[in-house]
Amino acid sequence: MPWGTLLAGCLAGTVYLAIFAHVAKNSGWLVGQGNVRLAFLPAAAAMSFVVRVPFRPLTQAVPVPSWVTPAGHLLLAAPILAATCWAQLCIMTQTIPAQTLGHPPAVYPLLAQLTGWCAVAIAAAACVARSRYADLGGAIGAPVSFAVITLASFAPITSRILVEPAATAHTVTIAWYAIAAAATALTCAAMRDQWQRYSSDVRSLLPRDRA
């Protein structure tokens, strides 16, 4: 289990948010959900490294199914991720003055969004792990998930259902959980897959009689 990677990702964002909250308090700014989103990006990036199993060829040879190891990694990472999210939300709420009028924006769409981000990052890494670039699963999965997040937030078509205020809180929540469910299904399929994929036909590289 890559504890160091996971903790580095979770702590980096949380420390950034704590520093930002301190500076913002002195500058008269508030920490909003946008800052929490930004602070959660390192944790989402770290999740794309969690799914990797360094000794997969070995684990495939033992009686235990090969998907057990990455699934175990994800299960262990889930509470860390939840704690990070809770800590960051606490930092955000501490900067909101008590005498603020009105209700703060709902948190449940944000939770859905962050869940969706993590699921996309994991799915991207799990898919890359089934390719010839398995060693770079996280390194590719993280930028890919950032690209997906950016597109989802700024592309006119997707932003209408995935970003407030263009979409309602309910719509955002349903849409991101749907994405998370689809990404989880993709991750499961990738983790169960036994074979790495090669882009070129390896048989063409072999002598004709052996091919």
Added chain:
Amino acid sequence: MTSAGGARTVLDLARAEASLLVRSLLVLAGLLASGAVVWVLFGSVQPLWWNAAWQIGFGQLILGLVVLAAAQLAAGRARREGMADLYTSFPVTAGTRTVAHLASLAGAAPASLLLTGAAAAVVQARGAIGTPAITVLASGLVLVIASGAAGIAIGTRFSHPLAGVLGALALFITATTSHLVSGAAIWLVPWEWNQDQLSGLPGPLAGYPPAGAHLLELAGLAVLAGTVALAVTAGHVRARGALATAGIVALAVTCLAGALQLRPIPTAGLDHLVTETASLASVQHCTTANDIRYCLYPEFGRDLPSLEEPVNGVLARLPARPSHPLRVQQVLTLDLTDLTYGHSKDQISQWRAQLRNARASALTDTAIYLPVGSWPAGGSQLTDANFAVALTTAEWGVRIPAQATGNPASEQFLPCVPLNQAREAIAIWLAILATRPSAGELQAGLSSGGHYLGDEVSNTFVPTWTYPGMTAGYLASSGFAPQPTAAGYLLAAAMVSLPQQKVSHVLASAWGRWLNWHTTDAQLAAALGIPMPSISTLVPPPPPGQTTGHGPGTGPQSPQSPLCTS
């Protein structure tokens, strides 16, 4: 190994690493992303080089993020793949390999130059005003190199790919949190993107941004990062001493560059800017065409034809002109607060007083004010802007006054509504004929997101019409301009379907009557021989127990818009 042999090794390694960097999918994807970011930043407005060059620099920051990650992956490759011991057994030292990695950053230059070239071509093709500042564009290239150097510094110490991702995010965060600082401090981050006022300047302002000092800062940071990378891998004590000296010098240069950026903008430049804002007549080039006075800043002379077209289109159909003249004028909507750092309080008060007096006198004039930096480059946005100019000209032509209640800075600022006034429909008809926008776009202004918008006038819900370009801010006077009504638009649309000669004849035969604000839409429709278009479908039925037709979201306590009178 001889020094010549070492140099050759460095060159060979650098060439190989640069080739990998050039062909890196990550860098290519970053190039596409940075191009998309620059495109979004350009928006639809006419590009101004003194702003566009800085926006291209933000695109370079996006490219720099991926170059940082790619360079970190390259520098950490040996340790990440468990080959460090094998590499140690080679004659080439770790320090030599790091030098080669740093030299290989030349491989990021083609992507950076390509981005600059493509963005410059787009800017020129869209009719850019001004000339590009080479120092600002060069700063973008240095930013990419500095990011790569930082990536190598990270990679030599931390080989895990997440370190590169975190480094890139840290760099990105510096740009996204620049709103926490103000004044000259915004230039201290590698690249700020949303705190400057470059888009509202009528020309380049010396010392804003402090491009030379910023270039020096980025170069200092690049050298500092390179020194750190070499220090991590250097084996000899003597080399470490030299690197420490180099690092201190680089740090000193960076700090010096930072201090230079914190200097106030030269007073002469700001003086000129305030004069450009307050004493428009002394700096703008004014021309009179068709008895309309057009006053534009010297750099913006090419915009004159696109302004004359909608105005002349309205004038050609106007039976008689008002006695008071019309002026079309560019204005600056600058906030001095972010420009006057480091200046004396007396000087700032003097500038503020100048601006206050100028604004007070401007509000009393009859003019179409065009904020600098908001005129579109072309396409449908230009059509919308032309319609906005044409409608304002037509409202001047039919004497609809620019009345409003409240303070422009407050939420209770409400422009007047020409409710059931024939002259409003005439103005809209004139603007439609002058610019010919698409019927679909005009019709779309009746509703927003499936809901009809409206104002409360005399406790009655009045459906309003949002004309093309109304909310885009093409005109600085939009807040004061009358709020068009849906009924006025529907009647104007019906008038457009009639032969133009017939309508012109009816209008010219009793022009004085149509200008009277008591003359109603129904009277105009009757004179034209057409039924008054019904707006009953736009007004929701009143809630049970209420007699007046309040609209959705409004109520008895809703603020009341004034009626356009006189």
